[in-house]
Amino acid sequence: MKTLLLKVDAENPDPTIIQTAADIIRKGGLVAFPTETVYGLGADALNSEAVLALFAAKKRPLDNPPIVHVADLKEVGRLVLEVPPKAKVLMEKFWPGPLTLIFKRSSLVPKVTVAGLDTVAIRMPKHKVALELIRQSRCPIAAPSANLAGKPSPTTSQHVYEDLNGRIDALLDGGATDIGVESTVVDLSVDPPMLLRPGGTPYEALKKVLGDLKLHPFVEAEQELSLQQIRSPGMKHKHYAPKAEVILVEGKVSAVTTKIIALTESYRLDHKKVGVLATDETQSAYTADVVKSLGSHSNLATVAQNLFRLLREVDAENVDVIIAEGVSSEGLGLAVMNRLRKASAYHIIKA
Ligand code: TXA
Ligand code: MG
Numbered sequence: 045m046k047t048l049l050l051k052v053d054a055e056n057p058d059p060t061i062i063q064t065a066a067d068i069i070r071k072g073g074l075v076a077f078p079t080e081t082v083y084g085l086g087a088d089a090l091n092s093e094a095v096l097a098l099f100a101a102k103k104r105p106l107d108n109p110p111i112v113h114v115a116d117l118k119e120v121g122r123l124v125l126e127v128p129p130k131a132k133v134l135m136e137k138f139w140p141g142p143l144t145l146i147f148k149r150s151s152l153v154p155k156v157t158v159a160g161l162d163t164v165a166i167r168m169p170k171h172k173v174a175l176e177l178i179r180q181s182r183c184p185i186a187a188p189s190a191n192l193a194g195k196p197s198p199t200t201s202q203h204v205y206e207d208l209n210g211r212i213d214a215l216l217d218g219g220a221t222d223i224g225v226e227s228t229v230v231d232l233s234v235d236p237p238m239l240l241r242p243g244g245t246p247y248e249a250l251k252k253v254l255g256d257l258k259l260h261p262f263v264e265a266e267q268e269l270s271l272q273q274i275r276s277p278g279m280k281h282k283h284y285a286p287k288a289e290v291i292l293v294e295g296k297v298s299a300v301t302t303k304i305i306a307l308t309e310s311y312r313l314d315h316k317k318v319g320v321l322a323t324d325e326t327q328s329a330y331t332a333d334v335v336k337s338l339g340s341h342s343n344l345a346t347v348a349q350n351l352f353r354l355l356r357e358v359d360a361e362n363v364d365v366i367i368a369e370g371v372s373s374e375g376l377g378l379a380v381m382n383r384l385r386k387a388s389a390y391h392i393i394k395a
Contacts, residue, residue, distance in 0.1 A: 045210055045211065045212070045213065046210070047205075047208070047209050047210055047211070047212055047213065047214060047215055048064075048068075048213060048214040048215070049201075049205075049214075049215050049217060050064060050065060050214055050215065050216050050217065051217045052173055052216050052217065052218050053218070054078065054171070054172065054173060054218040054219050055172065056172070057172050057173045057176050057218070059176070059180070061216075062173070062176045062177055062180050062216075063180055064214070065077070065177055065180075065214055065216055066177055066180035066181040066182075068213045068214050069086060069087065069088055069094075069177070069181040069183070069185065070088065070181055070182070070183070072087070072088060072091050072093055072094040072097070073087075073094070073213035073214070074086065074087050074094070074097060074098055074101055074212040074213050074214075075087075075177070075212070075213060075214045075215070075216060076190040076198075076201075076204045076208060076212055076214070076215045076216065077173055077174055077177050077187075077190075077216040077218070078171055078173050078174065078201070078216065078217075078218035078219065078221055079113075079169040079170075079171045079174045079187075079221065080141070080142060080169060080170045080171045080174075080221060080222045080223050080244070081142045081169070081221060081222075081223045081224070081225065081226050081227050081243065081244050082189045082190070082197040082198055082199055082221055082223075082224070082225070082226055082352070083189065083190040083191075083197075083198040083199070083200075083201065083203070083204050083221065084111075084113065084169075084174070084185075084187030084188065084189060084190055085098060085101065085102060085187055085188060085189070085190035085204075085208065085212060086098075086113070086177065086181075086185040086186065086187040087185065087186050087187075088181065088183045088184075088185065088186070089110075089112045089113075089153070089154075089157050089183065089184040089185055089186035090152065090153070090154060090157075090183055090184065091154075091183075092154040092155070092156045092157070094186075095110070095154065095156045095157050095186050096156055098110065098186060098188070099156075101208060101211045101212050102188060102190075102191070102192060102193050102208075103192055103193045104188060104193040105193070105277075105281060106156070106159060107159050107160075107277050108159060108188075108277040108278055108281055109157065109158045109159035109161060109164075109165065109277060110157070110165075110186045110187055110188040111144050111165045111166070111167055111186070111187060111188065111227070112153070112157065112164055112165060112166050112167075112184045112185070112186050112187075113166075113167060113168070113169055113174065113178055113184060113185045113186075113187050114166060114167075114168050114178065114184050115168065115174075115175045115176075115178035115179045116168075116179075117135060117139070117168075119184055120135070120147075120166055122150060122152055123147070123149065123150055123152060123153055123164055123166060123184060124147035124148060124149060124150055124164065124166070125147070125148040125149065125150055126147075126148065127147070128147075128232050128235075130232060130235075130237060130254060131145055131147065131232045133253060133254075134230070134232075134250070134253065134254070135168075137253055138245055138249075138250075139167070139168040140168040140169055140170035140171075140175065141168070141169075141170045141227075141244070141245060142167075142169075142170070142223055142226075142227040142228060142243055142244025142245050143167060143227055143228050143230065143243075143244075143245040143250075144165050144166065144167040144227045144228065144229045144230070144241075144243075145165070145166055145167065145229075145230055145232050146163050146164070146165050146229065146230065146231040146232060146233050146240070147163060147164055147166060147232060147233060148162060148163055148164075148233050149161075149162060149163055149164035157186050159277060161277075163231075163233050165229060166184075167227055171218070171221075173216055173218045177216070189226060190204045190207070190208060190212075191203065191204070191207050191208075192207040192208070193281070194281075194284075194285050195207055195284075195285075195286075195356075196284050196286065196351075196352040196355045196356055196387075197225075197226055197284070197352050198352070199220055199221045199224050199349070199352050199353050200219070200220045200221070200353065201215055201216075201217035201218070201219075203352075203353070203356060206356075220353075222349070223244040223345075223348060223349065223376075224348045224349035224350065224351060224352060224353075225243055225244055225348045225351065225352070225376065225379040225380065225383060226241070226243045226244070226379075227241075227243045227244055227245065228241065228242055228243035228244060228245040228246075228247070228250070228379070229241035229243065229276065230250065230257070231275065231276075236254075236256040236257065236258055237254055237256075237257055237258070238257070238258040238259075238260050238275070239257055239258065239259050239260060239263060240260050240262065240263075240275055240276040240279075241262070241263070241276065241278065241382070242263050242378040242379040242382050243379045244348075244376070244379070246374075246375045246376060246378070247259065247263075247378055248374070248375065260275055260276075260279075261273055262274075262275075262276070262279045262382075263378065263382055264373070264378075264381075264382070265385065265390070266385060266390060266392055267390045268390060284352070284355065284383050284386055284387040285387055285389070286355050286356070286358070286359035286366060286387065287359050287362075288319065288358070288359055288363050288364055288365055288366045289364065289365050289366070289391070290365075290366045290367075290368060290384075290387045290388040290389070290391065291307065291365060291366070291367045291368070291388055291391050291392075291393060292368050292370055292384050292385060292387075292388040292391065292392045292393070293307070293367060293368070293369060293370060293392075293393045293395050294370035294381075294392060294393070294394055294395065295370070295394055295395035296395070297323075297325060297326065297341065297369075299395035300326075300369055300370060300395045301326045301329050301330075301369075302395070303393060303395035304320060304322075304326075304330065304367050304369065305329065305330065305331075307367055307393075308320065308330065308331065308332045308367065311364070311365050312332075316364040316365055317333045317334075317361075317362065317363045317364050317365075318332040318333050318334075318363060318364070318365050318366075318367065319332060319333065319334040319335070319336070319358040319359075319361060319363035319365070319366045319367070320332040320334070320335045320336075320366075320367050320368075320369075321336060321338055321354055321355070321358065321366060321367070321368040321369060322335055322336065322337050322338070322369055323337055323338055323339065323340060323341050323347070323369055323371070324337050324339060324340040324341075325340065325341055326369060332367070333361070333363060334358055334361045334363055336354045336357060336358055337350075338350050338351060338354060338369070338371075341371060341372065344371060344372065344374065344375050344376045344377040344380065345375075345376050347371055347376070347377070347380050348376040348377075348379060348380050351380055351383060351384075352383075355387065368384050368387075368388070370384065
């Protein structure tokens with residue numbers, strides 16, 4: 045299959061270009077598109093065949109359902125059994141934006157779209173290209189992140205191209221995404237609500253609105269969860285795994301730096317090529333083969349924005365090990381640490 049590349053202005057998307065992409069969605073095809081978090085790979089959420097093709101293109105296990113994207117609050121009503129009052133509050137306050145809500149689903153949603161579950165994940169993205177694509181397609185769009193399963197999520201069209209060129213019908217290139225980590229997933233089919241995946245909407249902001257919001261153990265897990273603990277299919281799948289072995293070092297910045305220097309030396313004595321994911325504050329202290337800064341400890345939004353791109357960039361240098369510096373779990377740091385811990389397959393060293 046030849047993948048059609050469509051350049052589009054993120055702020056002022058040309059309706060005729062979006063129409064070309066929307067026609068592909070309406071015919072059951074697959075289109076990758078930018079959102080404010082990461083690129084998504086879209087298909088008509090109500091077309092089972094199209095959604096099956098989506099799983100195949102990504103090589104994604106069929107038991108891990110994608111998020112259904114809407115452009116209008118009215119769309120939600122026909123996809124769900126009920127909109128609980130707490131969901132209404134969150135939708136009004138945080139949509140469009142990086143927040144996915146889990147509802148009890150209606151029978152309109154095909155089984156493959158929800159991987160056989162009786163719930164559905166829905167979000168309204170805050171990106172003009174994504175919203176226009178959904179509107180012009182005149183259907184809700186099922187869209188997981190537009191990477192091959194197990195790879196870091198794509199924050200540029202180049203990442204999508206690397207993973208999916210020749211496997212999808214079209215790619216809308218709207219430049220780099222803003223937030224850099226995926227949406228926060230909150231389950232509202234239970235009470236009190238539970239945060240299943242930390243992401244672009246900080247836990248603190250949600251907690252302020254909801255009062256009571258549980259954190260699923262997965263969010264801060266430092267080891268693989270048991271099967272009974274799993275509440276979201278994505279929790280059991282390998283994720284964000286570069287080719288290299290990843291080690292995460294957590295603790296106070298000075299102790300972490302000392303530990304990473306020591307680890308680098310011992311790996312190099314073993315003739316291993318070492319990459320370090322550092323921060324602005326510590327970057328100059330490291331002498332590894334490849335050193336990249338995620339940003340400053342005092343600006344976790346930048347760290348989130350750079351995370352997946354730098355994981356890919358360091359990996360492309362064919363290092364044997366990537367040693368990453370941990371950051372604070374406040375704000376977007378909670379999502380960053382969740383992704384880094386998972387990328388390391390829980391190879392975590394406390395400095
Ligand atoms: O920012 C994002 O959320 C991006 C952009 C494209 O919107 N999308 C994204 O989708 O990250 P994906 O498919 O890579 O992640 C969806 C997550 C998975 O962890 C999945 O297990 C979970 O949401 N999920 C989907 N449906 C669910 C459900 N009914 N109950 C619990 N978890 C669900
Ligand atoms: Mg994903």
